[in-house]
Amino acid sequence: MAEAVPLWKIFAVFAKIGAFTIGGGYAMIPLIQAELGRRGWIPEEELPDIVAISQSAPGVMAVNISIFAGHRLRGLKGSVAATLGSVLPSFLMILLVAAFFTAFRDNPYVERVFLGIRPVVIALIAVPMVRMARRSCRSWWSWTIAVLSLLLVAFLQVSPVWILLCTLVLGFSLTYARQWKR
Amino acid sequence: METLTLLLELALTFFLIGTFTIGGGYAMLSLIQGEVVLKHAWISAGTFADIVAVSQMTPGPVGINTATYVGYDVLVQATGSPWMGIAGSALSTFALMLPSFLIMLLIVRFYRQFKTSTLYAGTMDFLRPCVVGLIGAAAVVLIVHTTWDGCNPTFSLVRDNFPDRKSWVLLGGGYLLARKGVSPIQLILGAGALGLILY
Numbered sequence A: 001m002a003e004a005v006p007l008w009k010i011f012a013v014f015a016k017i018g019a020f021t022i023g024g025g026y027a028m029i030p031l032i033q034a035e036l037g038r039r040g041w042i043p044e045e046e047l048p049d050i051v052a053i054s055q056s057a058p059g060v061m062a063v064n065i066s067i068f069a070g071h072r073l074r075g076l077k078g079s080v081a082a083t084l085g086s087v088l089p090s091f092l093m094i095l096l097v098a099a100f101f102t103a104f105r106d107n108p109y110v111e112r113v114f115l116g117i118r119p120v121v122i123a124l125i126a127v128p129m130v131r132m133a134r135r136s137c138r139s140w141w142s143w144t145i146a147v148l149s150l151l152l153v154a155f156l157q158v159s160p161v162w163i164l165l166c167t168l169v170l171g172f173s174l175t176y177a178r179q180w181k182r
Numbered sequence B: 001m002e003t004l005t006l007l008l009e010l011a012l013t014f015f016l017i018g019t020f021t022i023g024g025g026y027a028m029l030s031l032i033q034g035e036v037v038l039k040h041a042w043i044s045a046g047t048f049a050d051i052v053a054v055s056q057m058t059p060g061p062v063g064i065n066t067a068t069y070v071g072y073d074v075l076v077q078a079t080g081s082p083w084m085g086i087a088g089s090a091l092s093t094f095a096l097m098l099p100s101f102l103i104m105l106l107i108v109r110f111y112r113q114f115k116t117s118t119l120y121a122g123t124m125d126f127l128r129p130c131v132v133g134l135i136g137a138a139a140v141v142l143i144v145h146t147t148w149d150g151c152n153p154t155f156s157l158v159r160d161n162f163p164d165r166k167s168w169v170l171l172g173g174g175y176l177l178a179r180k181g182v183s184p185i186q187l188i189l190g191a192g193a194l195g196l197i198l199y
Helices: A007-020 A025-039 A044-056 A061-104 A108-136 A140-156 A160-181 B002-020 B025-039 B045-057 B062-079 B082-109 B111-116 B118-141 B165-179 B184-198
Strands: B144-149 B152-157
Touching (some): A007 A025, A007 A061, A025 A044, A025 A061, A044 A061, A061 B045, A061 B082, A108 B045, A108 B118, A108 B165, A108 B184, A140 A160, A140 B144, A160 B118, B002 B025, B002 B062, B025 B062, B025 B118, B045 B062, B045 B184, B082 B111, B165 B184
Antiparallel strands (some): B144 B152
């Protein structure tokens, strides 16, 4: 941190990134790289670390990256400015769209459009799931966890929060036990 | 008074969702669905699919957009006022991000220890497949509705999302095209046009 970057500038740069990120966090990485790297705000070699940490912390990656990068620049104030910036464009956009659709939902044309869209939405959820499964389900026990979680939530209507909590406790204690044995 | 309770409930729900979202936006969708569609029944499975579609086409992370939209929709449904809708969406979005904020600030401080912790890496090995299952469940719930009568389940198709056979073709086609790397925006626009022609 050589000299203090003005907060409005942090806000503006992240608003720009937020406005052009379509389709989720991964689309944001090249933009972050271009905008922050070019300004020398974040050293290139730190970027992979920031992305990895933002991915594994709770919440949405894009927000986590903003919090982290903002903090590097101006501490807590920087985090707030960056996060507000990256969320505001989509927030306003969604409000506009939501106001529009709430008024037009019962329109028969809109209904027909969405009859076509809904099955495709399910496909769009399934694709990243399969991709993630290929990466993170590599043993019989990881498949068991995945299938059990799916069945419990989809058919027994158990809250995902409980499933995550139980897995967290189980994973933590087993990992701890394994290390302790060594 | 009722509106205030609803706002409070919304804030708590999204704070909880923000705390337990591990594995990004799609994991968040499964949590939002679990809380908002299944538990509180604020929104139907059909409307939820619409909201996800809109969230994928607008800029910004899918999870946050969905939360903003859900906050708006729930309040407008309850009060009929778009202004309350704006309050609901602002509150949901804020509550959703608050846990990330608190946790990230901790991580920023201890980031080197965190990165090299094998305990952390080991725990994540368990959580990742769990998240895969949760995202799968989010997709399944949009297709099949299960009701329990004691120990006997009854399965039924979610008619909002699957009115007829054409829906299955759209699902299969969408899946294949998305796997090939066609962008979500193009797919949703295409599917919308097909809906207009087919139905």
